[in-house]
Amino acid sequence: QVQLVESGGGLVQTGGSLKLSCTASGRSFSDYAMGWFRQAPGMERELVGCISRSGNSNYAVKGRFAISRDNTKNTLFLQMNSLRPDDTAVYYCAAVAAGISGRYYVEPLAYNYWGQGTQVTVSS
Numbered sequence: 001q002v003q004l005v006e007s008g009g010g011l012v013q014t015g016g017s018l019k020l021s022c023t024a025s026g027r028s029f030s031d032y033a034m035g036w037f038r039q040a041p042g043m044e045r046e047l048v049g050c051i052s053r054s055g056n057s058n059y060a061v062k063g064r065f066a067i068s069r070d071n072t073k074n075t076l077f078l079q080m081n082s083l084r085p086d087d088t089a090v091y092y093c094a095a096v097a098a099g100i101s102g103r104y105y106v107e108p109l110a111y112n113y114w115g116q117g118t119q120v121t122v123s124s
Helices: none
Strands: 002-007 010-013 018-026 032-039 046-051 058-060 065-070 075-080 089-097 118-123
Touching (some): 002 089, 018 032, 018 089, 018 118, 032 065, 058 065, 075 089
Parallel strands (some): 010 118
Antiparallel strands (some): 018 075, 032 046, 032 089, 046 058, 065 075, 089 118
16 A cells, blocks of 8 residues: 655645645555646546556646656655646645556546645645
8 A cells, every 4th residue: 555645735826836735645656647636616536647657658738837756855846837727726745556657547447545735725
């Protein structure tokens, strides 16, 4: 099993930047493909970005966001730039044990482990 804790959320003005972190503990972090999702009130949880175990393959829904990982520090990152009010949501990191090092997963149902979320609020 792996435990995930997000940090770095907060209040930012439109056009600003935030960098979220997700620290993992438990089983080896490099065994897991990772993802960032977000959920706004009354909305479905949606993919923000995902990354393979090795970090060599990744996908971000929005060009303003970048996902990365540091397996030596058991940490996943989400750099968010040019933030807008519609980016306001609770952001979650998630993990799935992945047999193929270069694979990432876009569907939330693929993920077995979730953090508690961190709130990001973008003011206009």
